[in-house]
Amino acid sequence: MQVDQTEDKLDRHALVVAVWLAAGAIALVLFHFGFGAGGRGWLAGGFAAVLAGFASHVIVNAVTGTGFTPREVALGLVAMLAALLALVLATLLVVGFSAQFFLPVSGGLICLVLAVVLTMVTRHGPRRAFEVFDVIRDNNRRAASALPHRGGRK
């Protein structure tokens, strides 16, 4: 049974890797060409590839009956923050970047955030999606806070 569960986790992990390898390869090429000779349309294509990868990941979760693992969430957050940081630094330091690329890149990043929000809302509902980030509620937890009429749903 233990081996079966480990195998199932590994199978799901490999499937997620497969999905992101394919989407990532395409996105990488499109971003590279977009920031080079291609221009805005190709950058949008790159973001579309990332969105396709994310959508496929959500489908994998649905098919395997799982959610995003803590490591996947952490990796996603790190990647998103790195992209934001890169956008800010490039806007400040690279001459001509903001005029040519700020709008498509920031628009793409906003689309990715919206996709994540939309996924959370459809999966958990608006209130539970918000509660995922509501860490203050758990700071000083008392037994009474779990009572239904006090709003305790966790």
Added chain:
Amino acid sequence: MTGLLLTLLALPVALSVYLATMVARSQTPAAFTDGGARLPGWAVIFGSGGVVLSGIDLPAHLALVGRYGLQASHLALGLIPAALALILVQKRLWLAARIAGTQSAGEALASYYGSVTLRLVMLTLAALFALPFAAQLLGGAGDFLAALTGNAVPRGVAIWVLAFALFLPAVIGGWRGVVLAVAVQSLMLAVLTAASTGFAEATLSAAGYLQQGMTLSDGILSDRIPGVIQYSAGIGKEPVQGGIFTTLALLSSALAFMGLLLSPAMLYLGMTARAGRNLAFATVWGIAGVVVGLLVLLAPFLAARMQGGATGLVAGLAGVDQLAAASLAVLFLALRLVATAFFVTSGTLLVVRELVLPFVLPNLDARGGRLTARIALAVAFALVAAIATFSPLGAAVFASLALPMAAQMFPALLGLAFVRWISRSAVLTGLILGFLAVFFTEPPGLILFEGLFLDLPWGRWPLTIHSAAWGLVLNVGAVLLVSIFTRQGAERQARDLLHDEFAAHWRTDFGGRAARAAKWSLVLIWAFLAIGPGAILGNSFFSQPVFTEGDAALGVPSLWVWQLLFWLAGVPLVWWLAYRSGLGLTTDVGIRTLRLPATVQAQERQAPDWIAASLARVTER
């Protein structure tokens, strides 16, 4: 670009090693050779498609399309009847594995027919795919890498490094590790093939397929099939007017594709899969849907831009974007390496499971068995690399036998799956005649006979009919004839055991009389029009419609539209058998085990005296 290319190439290798390591941590030693017969459905689905795309050697297929035009591209439709053949036998083999405890197609056939010869034939076929066939693919990858890097990475070095990169996941993770790695890369192959074609069309300035078609040699019809049959003595003897891909060549080549899908490795992949819908999904959507669709839709575009070869296309793309060019180069390399890894690993593991462990080293425990398999894998990958490096011509000559010879197993597999009156002697007689016909209509037989004796009046594929068809005609004829006299032979009772179990609990629902008639007649009509003599209509059906005086201005060749139409019509046919008749749906529930008389149980296995004595001479000094 060499540095970028090698870096990109290292990424999938590292990923494969990572996955194999994770597998090795979680699986027991006993599962090393079969993945515990619980391979995940998605891996079987992606892996099947990827191995087919890779096994037909897509770069070579594109070169063929670049040389013969749409008539060669038409070959892709042959994968649909091949998928039908696979779906006919796959579920029953999967069930036989669970009911009778036979873990591979060779073992199933050997136990069912009570024939050691059939086990040896299947192992020989596995070796044919694992050595010359895989060596040809590996050699092609080595050639391509050497050409791309301007010989900065010489051919020999490229082959050995690539072979080592393929060996690592196999030796670490065994069957499950390789299947996962193959599946992960297969999805990447499919997506990159589509994306690279689109990228090249969008960015390259030179005119592509839609603007100027394909430039072919004089006398080759670029967008037409050159007749139903050509009365040619065969390739190497007599040039064929208009190109070699007549409708009979297309029909008979479909039988060769059947050999790829019925190869011991592909059957083993299906037999070690988990229960569920994965066999149906892999065949319908993976092979008939995505692979055939990619080939029919995209091959003309890529081939039109590959007039200077694959390296020319990569160089052209490098002028636009280095990363895109490097990705395309990795795609062309991976397209050969996926099948190489798959066939070498499966062939080796089959030989270890069916020959070495039961008959040479029967007393080994699970860890010892795993060590044996690892040593065998090292030897096999070294052999493949050596053949690819030092004997590329030999590899090409013997690789030509793999597909048509594997196709000769169809009557035997059909007997196990459905036709209980096909007897052992009928199957063996058919195989002997089929193999002989294949051997003497392919280069090995022609070279051998003409070198030793005298020139034969025919060459390769006489009358533009593929050797697989020559073999199957004799094979099926012999099977029918011999079965008439031997269908009630002594071993019939043993065969009935399995068929009675199938009939009692695993009946296939082909529907009522009308549904049955519709299924088979639609398949025949499809085959006649798509790849049979009726395909000749596609030459002008949409450009010069029969009921009008004028020509229609489609902007694309009529034959291409015909191909797309019959691809779209072919997928539902496979779907009908796989889903509606349940031939691709498997379940673990309600399986009863039984023992076929010829099955050799694990505890009864012992080395034959002559093998034991030979081993003792070496080990007991």
